[in-house]
C-alpha cells in the first residue's frame with residue numbers, strides 16, 4: 001500500500017513538473033519581451049504626398065503607411081509636422097482644429113499642441129511624431145515598419 005502511494009505521488013509530481021516547467025518558460029519569455037522591448041525596429045522614409053496639396057494652416061490625413069495612421073499639418077511655408085492620428089487616451093482619431101491651431105480629439109476633448117504635447121483633456125502622453133523631409137514639392141515621412 002505504501003509503495004503504491006509512493007508511486008502515485010512520484011507520478012503526480014513528475015506530471016506537475018512536466019507541465020509547469022514549460023509554462024514557466026513561456027511566462028518568462030513574455031515577461032522578458034515586455035520588460036526589454038525590441039530596439040531594432042526598422043523604419044522607412046516614404047513619399048506621402050505633394051507639398052502643394054497641403055495649404056498653410058491646414059491638415060491632411062495620410063494614407064496608412066506601414067500600419068501607421070498619420071496626420072500632417074503645415075505650420076508654415078517650409079514646415080510640415082506629422083503625428084500619429086491615434087489619440088493616446090483611448091485611440092480615437094484626432095483632428096486638426098484650424099481655429100484653435102491645435103489637434104482635438106472629439107471623444108473626450110483631448111487637445112495636443114503643434115508639438116504633439118498634451119494641452120488639455122485626459123490623454124496621458126503626447127502624440128507620437130514622425131520625422132518629415134521636404135524635397136522640392138515632395139513630402140516624405142520616416143515611419144516605423146510595424147510587423148503584422
Ligand code: FES
Pocket residue numbers: 087088089090091092105106107108109110121122123
Ligand atoms: S480618446 Fe482621445 S481624449 Fe479620449
